[in-house]
Amino acid sequence: MTGAAGRGRRTLLARGIALGLPAMAAATAGAQESSSLAAAVFASHAGQVVKVQVVETGSAAKAVIGSGFYATARGHVITNYHVIAKLVAHPERYRAEVIDRGGRTWAVRLLDVDVVSDLAVLATDARPADPLLLSTAPLRQGVRLYALGHPLDLGLSIVEGTYNGFLEHTLYPKIHFTGALNPGMSGGPTIDRDGRVIGINVSTEGNEVSFLVPAGRARALMDRALQARYQPPEKFLPVISRQILAYQQEYLGRLFADSVPRVALGHYLLPTRPAAFFKCWADADRDEDDPYEETRHRCSTDDYVFISGDQSTGVVEVHHTLLHSAELNPFRFYALFEQRFRSERSGSYGTEEDLTRFTCDARNVRQGSLVVRAAFCVRRYRKLDGLYDAVLTAATLGDAASGVVTTLTLTGVSYGNAQRIATRYLRSIAWSE
Amino acid sequence: MIVVEVLDHRGHLRERVRVVAFPASIGRAYDNDIIVDDRLVSPHHARLTIADDGWVIAEDLDSLNGIRGQSGGPRISRLVVPSGGQLRLGRGSLRIVDAALPVAPAVAEDLAQGALPRLFGSALGSLVICAAAIAALTWSSYLGGYERTNTAKVVSQALALALVLAIWAGGWSLAGRLLSHRVSFLAHAAVASAALLMGVALNVAGEWLGFATGAERVERAFFGMVMLGVAIAALNAHLRLATSLARPRRLVAAASLVMAVLAFVAIDAYGDREPFSTEMEFSAILKPLDTRLVRSVSADEFSREMIGMQSRVDSLALKSRSK
Numbered sequence: 103m104t105g106a107a108g109r110g111r112r113t114l115l116a117r118g119i120a121l122g123l124p125a126m127a128a129a130t131a132g133a134q135e136s137s138s139l140a141a142a143v144f145a146s147h148a149g150q151v152v153k154v155q156v157v158e159t160g161s162a163a164k165a166v167i168g169s170g171f172y173a174t175a176r177g178h179v180i181t182n183y184h185v186i187a188k189l190v191a192h193p194e195r196y197r198a199e200v201i202d203r204g205g206r207t208w209a210v211r212l213l214d215v216d217v218v219s220d221l222a223v224l225a226t227d228a229r230p231a232d233p234l235l236l237s238t239a240p241l242r243q244g245v246r247l248y249a250l251g252h253p254l255d256l257g258l259s260i261v262e263g264t265y266n267g268f269l270e271h272t273l274y275p276k277i278h279f280t281g282a283l284n285p286g287m288s289g290g291p292t293i294d295r296d297g298r299v300i301g302i303n304v305s306t307e308g309n310e311v312s313f314l315v316p317a318g319r320a321r322a323l324m325d326r327a328l329q330a331r332y333q334p335p336e337k338f339l340p341v342i343s344r345q346i347l348a349y350q351q352e353y354l355g356r357l358f359a360d361s362v363p364r365v366a367l368g369h370y371l372l373p374t375r376p377a378a379f380f381k382c383w384a385d386a387d388r389d390e391d392d393p394y395e396e397t398r399h400r401c402s403t404d405d406y407v408f409i410s411g412d413q414s415t416g417v418v419e420v421h422h423t424l425l426h427s428a429e430l431n432p433f434r435f436y437a438l439f440e441q442r443f444r445s446e447r448s449g450s451y452g453t454e455e456d457l458t459r460f461t462c463d464a465r466n467v468r469q470g471s472l473v474v475r476a477a478f479c480v481r482r483y484r485k486l487d488g489l490y491d492a493v494l495t496a497a498t499l500g501d502a503a504s505g506v507v508t509t510l511t512l513t514g515v516s517y518g519n520a521q522r523i524a525t526r527y528l529r530s531i532a533w534s535e
Numbered sequence: 536m537i538v539v540e541v542l543d544h545r546g547h548l549r550e551r552v553r554v555v556a557f558p559a560s561i562g563r564a565y566d567n568d569i570i571v572d573d574r575l576v577s578p579h580h581a582r583l584t585i586a587d588d589g590w591v592i593a594e595d596l597d598s599l600n601g602i603r604g605q606s607g608g609p610r611i612s613r614l615v616v617p618s619g620g621q622l623r624l625g626r627g628s629l630r631i632v633d634a635a636l637p638v639a640p641a642v643a644e645d646l647a648q649g650a651l652p653r654l655f656g657s658a659l660g661s662l663v664i665c666a667a668a669i670a671a672l673t674w675s676s677y678l679g680g681y682e683r684t685n686t687a688k689v690v691s692q693a694l695a696l697a698l699v700l701a702i703w704a705g706g707w708s709l710a711g712r713l714l715s716h717r718v719s720f721l722a723h724a725a726v727a728s729a730a731l732l733m734g735v736a737l738n739v740a741g742e743w744l745g746f747a748t749g750a751e752r753v754e755r756a757f758f759g760m761v762m763l764g765v766a767i768a769a770l771n772a773h774l775r776l777a778t779s780l781a782r783p784r785r786l787v788a789a790a791s792l793v794m795a796v797l798a799f800v801a802i803d804a805y806g807d808r809e810p811f812s813t814e815m816e817f818s819a820i821l822k823p824l825d826t827r828l829v830r831s832v833s834a835d836e837f838s839r840e841m842i843g844m845q846s847r848v849d850s851l852a853l854k855s856r857s858k
Contacts, residue, residue: 393683430681432823438681440821447815454811458851463840464817466749466831473826477817478841482852490848493815500826517845525838 139295143248144260147297150234151250151258151290152200154181154210154224156188159197169251169290169303170200170224173236173324177228179210180320181289182304183220184408186212190338191410191485200226203258213334214327217342218349218407218416219274219319220304222289223327234291236317236324237298243267249281249303249312251290261287263310265300273353273379273405277301277314343486346407346415350515353379353403357418358526365399367424370498370506371532374420375401394427394438407514409486413456415514420527422508432502439505443475443497446509450491457491458482466499472533473499478524480517492520494527536634537591537618539569539583544626547779553634559583561629562596573625575600580624583631591616591631600625661725668728669696671735703727711777719776726776730769737762742820749830751818766793 156166168185172178179200189196189212198210208226215222242265249261263281279292283306291299292314301314326332335341357376365374365384375382382401400421407416423442427435449460464477476496483489495509510527512520539559541550552569559568564578571580577598584592593614595602601610603623616622618633673693677684704724711717741758745751770789774780780788832840 391683394681427681431678433678434681436821436823437679440819441681443821444819447817447819449813449815452813457813458848459812460815461844461848461851462815462817463837463844464749464819465837465840466826466829467834467837468831469834473829473831475819475821476837477815477819478837478844479815479817480844480848482848484852495815497819497821499821499824499829502823505821517848521838521841521845524841525834528834528837 139246140248140260140262143293143295143297144250147234147293148250148258148260149203150230150232152179152202153252153255153258154179154185154198154200154289156186156196156198159195165196167252167255167286168288169286171250171289171291171299172228172230172233173223173299173320174233174328175230177208177226177230178213178233178324178328179224179226180291180302180324181222181224182302182315183215183217183222184304185289186215186222186224187408187410190215190342193337198224200224200228202228202230211334212338214323214332215338215341215345216319216323217345217409219315219323220408221302221315221320221323223323234293234297234299236321237294237300238316238318238321239298241265241294241300245294247279247281247292247294247300249279249283249287249290249292251283251287251303253284253286255286259287263292263312268316269313269404271379271381271404273403274319275316276304277316279312279314280310281312282306282310283312339485340487342409343483343488346486346514347488347516349407349416350519353377354418354512354515354519354523357523358530362526362530364530364532365422366534367397367399367422367506368426368504369501369533369535370422370424371530371534372399372422372506372508373510373527373530374399376420379403379405380418380420393429394425394435397424397426398422399424410456412453415489415491417511417513419511420509422506424504424506426504428503430503435503435505439497439507443495443507446493446495446507449479449481449493450511450513452481452491456484458484460493467496467528469528470532472531474528474531475499476528480520483514486514488516489514490517490520491515492524494524496528496531498531498533538632538634540630540632541569541571542621542628542630546628549627554583557583557585561593561624562598569629571625571627571629573627575625586615591618593622593629598624658721661721661728664725664732665697665700665721665728668731668735669693669700671732672696675735675739700724700727700731707773707777714778717776722776723773726769726772730765733765734762737765743822743824745818746820746822747824747829749818751820763793763797 150172152170154168154170155164158165165188166185168181170179170181173180186198189198199207200210201207208228210224210226213223213225245265247263247265249263251259253259261281263279266278266280269276269278279301283303287303290303292301292303293299299317301316302320304313304315306312358373362373363375364371380401380403384399387396398421402419403417405416406414408414425439425442430438458481460479460481462477462479467474467476474496476494479493481491492512492515493509498506508531510524512523537554539552539554540548543549554568560579560582561567561569561571562578562580563571563576579596580598581593581595581602584594586592593602593616595612602614603610604614605621607623614622616631618631621628621630673689673696676692677689704720704727707723708718708720711719737758741754745754767789770792771785774785774789
């Protein structure tokens with residue numbers, strides 16, 4: 103729901119969008135300053151890195167460029183799912199091709215995807231002599247790594263950087279790579295000095311904070327796609343639905359199930375950080391000019407799943423706003439409270455092509471000694487069967503000088519999970535003296 | 536003995552003439568028994584005679600435009616007019632009434648005026664209503680806000696409201712001055728104020744009842760209908776003060792005007808409608824009401840309702856996909 107762009111993290115797509123000179127300078131400077139070792143790494147392995155292009159069939163124009171690498175001698179190429187996402191959504195409008203170091207262009211066939219890890223395997227007729235090996239051996243933090251790819255379609259580049267271990271608080275492992283990844287490098291390999299692939303370039307937060315999909319995920323995908331009886335599906339959208347459904351079932355199954363950790367805001371006890379892969383922030387506003395105080399608490403998962411340029415999913419978010427005023431009379435306090443509750447109605451980004459409108463049900467609900475005004479809103483994914491976005495938002499009633507607006511947002515979940523988790527969430531709201 | 540009532544082209548009574556002797560002459564000239572001041576009426580237009588059996592007979596005296604029956608039609612040289620019947624001449628008509636016709640007893644002065652005209656009729660009453668409306672609007676707007684405010688801001692808002700009210704009443708007064716030579720500024724202001732008061736009261740009642748019962752839409756629809764009635768009544772009152780339209784036509788005019796505005800708003804909204812939106816449309820009214828007075832469901836019931844929603848959500852996906 104929260105779009106990739108909205109979260110500040112960018113996938114490394116290049117669509118003729120220049121990111122400005124500083125980013126390019128950083129990338130090329132990195133290459134120039136590289137030691138002779140980097141030069142050696144580049145010389146021996148650059149031949150295995152390819153440019154992946156998604157071409158609009160009507161105009162024969164490039165729609166997306168990214169990077170990839172040969173992972174088998176039979177010409178299998180690994181890249182990011184997001185590089186070839188257009189091909190999945192509109193196979194009739196796009197085709198893909200890879201261009202190798204020697205300038206040869208190979209037609210590709212999409213073999214399999216792992217949308218959750220953002221990976222795809224492509225089959226080509228190329229027969230590379232020396233494909234890259236995937237490595238899952240543990241590394242020490244600080245080890246030098248080399249990212250390869252086609253930043254901004256400027257030609258194959260090498261970026262030297264540092265291995266900084268796996269990210270904390272993520273559901274699925276991701277490698278923190280300190281080095282400037284830029285659009286166009288998506289899907290390219292990040293290798294160690296011996297040419298073993300440690301991770302696949304996937305996204306950046308800017309300022310050399312970059313992320314890699316661990317090679318183990320690519321290994322698992324390859325193992326599946328290279329089985330003798332594996333047949334690539336006719337349509338990939340149902341595959342993607344199934345993968346996201348399995349993913350959400352895994353991480354949501356037990357969410358808010360047993361003892362929910364709760365945070366006290368005023369006299370209210372509210373669910374917080376339901377699992378280790380959530381990050382939480384709190385903030386309090388006490389503006390002298392305002393006749394009220396506002397305390398906010400927010401927890402969100404950090405992982406999101408890229409579906410298309412218009413749609414990301416897989417984010418769970420919880421936020422609470424406690425309002426309190428000793429100054430406003432009950433009517434004026436409720437005018438404020440209602441305004442904050444009302445503002446929860448502006449849903450999150452989405453397009454008609456991908457989603458239905460929200461359907462809502464709102465009730466005054468008894469929960470323990472509290473009565474809350476609760477609204478449950480759901481919308482369905484149009485292309486991905488069985489997936490929904492759901493929002494439960496509630497305002498506590500009965501106190502003339504304080505109240506909480508609390509909202510749970512689930513994206514890309516099954517209806518059953520949406521209903522179950524929203525109910526568990528609602529039940530974990532309580533009043534304490 | 537009969538009485539002849541002279542009616543103008545709108546059917547309004549202009550004059551009553553008691554006819555004591557027959558034949559009685561009708562025309563524009565001053566020597567007639569019944570003088571009709573109408574350029575279409577000849578100086579000596581017609582005369583009334585009485586037959587042996589008591590019928591009143593109208594005879595055309597070769598006038599330019601002639602006389603016609605009650606419902607118009609071709610000109611007639613000789614016409615029998617029953618008691619209570621009419622004949623047309625010129626732009627208006629004459630009604631023949633038997634002098635023996637009984638009339639209703641008198642009504643007391645205040646009843647004839649009705650409660651509303653009494654209130655709106657007096658300057659003090661009008662001012663009280665205006666002040667009440669301005670106070671109610673200012674108060675409800677104060678209670679609907681939450682920013683720090685001060686007396687000067689509240690007073691300036693009240694004055695702005697008074698100004699808008701004065702402009703509205705002024706517009707109607709001007710129309711009244713042009714159409715029926717009546718100004719009635721304060722009465723117009725009072726009518727508008729009364730409608731505003733009703734509007735504020737209905738809005739508050741609708742929100743609170745909607746919140747307490749949880750059925751905001753039903754409440755909104757009901758109070759919306761009542762509000763429509765109030766608007767029509769107010770417009771009717773304005774028209775009554777400003778024009779000399781008869782009651783049925785006034786009501787039709789008021790209702791049509793309100794409906795026209797509604798239709799305009801509806802068409803405008805239809806033009807601006809968005810087939811797709813990411814907005815979650817649910818009733819978000821919150822009131823500081825004791826929770827025991829609020830209709831509520833248990834969390835279990837709400838959870839069951841969530842399950843029931845799935846078919847609605849899914850049908851939405853199917854419906855627009857087939858489009």
